[in-house]
Amino acid sequence: MSKLWQARFFTTVNHLRDLPRTTVPEIAFAGRSNAGKSTAINILCNQKGLAFASKTPGRTQHINFFSIGGAHVAMHRKDATNVDEIRCLLADLPGYGYAEVSGDAKLHWQRLLGDYVQRRDQLAALVLIMDSRRPFTDLDIQMLEWFAPTGKPIHCILTKVDKLNRNESVNTLRQAQARLDSYVDEDGEGFPFTVQLFSALKRVGIEEATAKIEELMGLNDDAAAAAVGAINADDSDDNADAPADTQPPTA
Template identity: 45%
Template sequence: MSILHRAAFTTSAARLDQLPPPGAPEICFAGRSNCGKSSAINVLANQRRLAFSSKTPGRTRLINMFGIPDPLAPGEQLGYLVDLPGYGYAAIGKQAREEWAEVLGAYLRERSSIAGVVLLLDIRRGLTDLDRRLAEWIAPTGRPVLVLLTKADKFPYGQRIKAVHAIRKQLAQDIGALHVIPFSATHRIGLEEASAHLENWISPKVVP
């Protein structure tokens, strides 16, 4: 069993000062509203409703943390999956979008326990200006980045591979080396590869 399957809700925070002190490795998930972020977290954790998506995209304003318990140390966490608020949905006010942007940017810059960043992009949309903005926040941190091209089942195999090469080339100038995987929560495309990547970030010595 993957260690990710042990994930359980730990806490929600509207501001950085409401988060627990940095400690165990954190893998944060970031992406545009409605990009399939919650679905990706749920399938990686093998749970149907671990992460919730609002019926109105862009309305989820909280940072949600899901702890992965350490079986050898009761009460301790091996690491966390962190669901960051979706960004960029046009139906909310500009001020709210900017406030969320500040929280996201500050979390990525200041949170010392981040082990890696999962950037989720809708494979059908490609790289948007908002995605580039997020990449610019990530780049100075030096954090490792895994890009999941969600909804990959909408493209045939050859088109998925072209999308991977295109995104890797577009982001290389901002982030440098990064890993890009076509991913589909509904068809479980890329699930094993993505899971192995995240497990290694949390605990390279743990064998699921």
């Protein structure tokens, strides 16, 4: 079972001063309004109403945090989350790019998101949600270029791929990867940018996205440690059962 299924609402903030005082890794989800961000979060976390899409796209100007660990979805919503047991946080950033949002709201969004993605030490990676039919809008590129100088990974999820035919899907993915590969640092090294296709409707790319996000959050470390422990245990058993003449000679 995916660890993302443990996601539970933690808190919502509208100012940087109210950000969680935790030290665990955070993975932020960003994207244009109507790109399918809330739907992607809900299907990856296997919960219908975890992330809410506003009836008026672009009106939600808060960062919503969901915890992984410290609680489980079967708990009552009023039961407190055990903060000491939280493994990581998912940050659902406000959708951007909706024309009817006021100038003041847009300015607030730019300050909140710009400061968060550039300065938040706990932010381990960004998941950028883009409509596969209209990827890399000006605001998507702005988000990429805000975050790129941190040197942290960005994983791009191209949603609604069910609206494309096979050839269009292949070309879209190839062009997106080429565009991401064009970003290099001062030494000419590429940034840790990855991309995939996704469809909530056709359930395309869910396992790939889940594996990547769990990797970025470090949630695979326990499994790796357990595997190493099992190998070491097997080695110890083998040595214990080894014939006497295979042991190092004694003086």
